[in-house]
Amino acid sequence: MLNDNLLLKSILDKFNLSTQLQITCVNKDKKLKVQSSSTSYNLLKEEIDLALSSSKKLQNYIDTKMIEFVSLEENKEVGIIYINLNNEINDYFILGPFSTTNNLEIISYPYRPKYCITYIADLLLIIIKDSKSFNCKITEKFFSLNIKKTIEYIHKNYDEQLTIDSISKMLNIHKCYFCNSFKKETGMTFTNFLCKFRVEKSKELLLNPSLSILDIAISVGFNNQSYYTMMFKKLTNLTPLEYRKSLI
Template sequence: MNLITSTLNDFYHCCKIPVKAISYELDEIYKIGYNEDFEILFPLNDIRNLVHNEHDYLNHNIKVSENIYYKVMHISKLNKYKGFFVLGPISIQKHNENNNFMTYLPLECFNYCSNLLIGIATDKFNKTMDNKSFNPYIKKAIEYVHKHYDKNISITALCQHLNLNKSYFCSTFKTATGHTFCHFLNHFRVEKSKKLLLETDLNILDIALAVGFNNQNYYSTIFKKFTGKTPFQYRICNKH
């Protein structure tokens, strides 16, 4: 079972919300929880317009009728061309004769569910990364990030540490993981910072410094690129 199929199955069994994955060209990859009535609620032209008019990370609720919504979001925070998750439809009104088979969910809960989906996908990606038979130098680089992400890490210094040619390392890392080293490092730091945002009262600058960013503005820019929100917005939306 591939990563996307496994992610959608786990999400559906947790939330009972129909969910599908589609390619960047809007071809269907996998779906679970759908019936024929649900399928007609997703005009591809609406999704296509949304996708091609959005330059940053996509995570939008789309209103189908007064009470029915679905959500479109990027599969990958690192590579928006990888495709999209489509969540829903859900009804924000309790069941009546028009939506007997549709999951009832308050809209604010729907937003939390999208975070859960990304959390499941991220967890599976990280486990896959840990279990891959990487080149030993790539393994060492990943282990180095896990241990030293809060320090200043440059590719040049890392390659000196590994005794590797910089061009060879960059090419090998991208081939092995599907991401550049800088994207991998920034994504790991952002994931670590989420815990601090939700579980501490540290200010944004202190959190940025704690996970290895030496500039608050750069940290906020990278955080928004990967999550669709600034660190402050993420804290407000998710902290209970």
């Protein structure tokens, strides 16, 4: 279920990485669930309460593309969207704080014009749906302890050099037994699973046009750009550059 806080936090961190904008998830009872990882712009509980109590349009609204803007104080705003996605997410997402005034002398948080926030809100939906698509096969299956540990380790250390030998040594099991068990339980070889996960992670970084394809390849654990491009093309039928252009 997407409402699992670990998965929600992963989604919010992806969003924050892509937009450099703080995001907070609050349930329908207006209780804080998750915030994106440490940032200078964390909302205080009082600000969250103020934002939600000031919201008028979203109380019973189902359209996930609608966003409402709420002023917390002069030059300090948040955007609120309510998402109800196949009964798996039924929460408020608060984007910000941000300023719609581009004056660095009077603000200490990101400048984002309102028209920009509406597009950024759509990005959140893309990240949620991509995360759901990739994680559903993993979260709905039962795995043995060794395979579960391996998947969790990949999630946390995908950007490092991971090999069958290193994982087998970590688990203290024979590598042939590990390979057979991993393929049997996940339906993929360890190498294919790792590459697929790295490619999915790289999609988040491709949203940032300032990052080169080489930088992205290295950031997610590929040793060189050529191999990264080949695997990306194999899994998506697009090169990383073509995928980036498709997002524009």
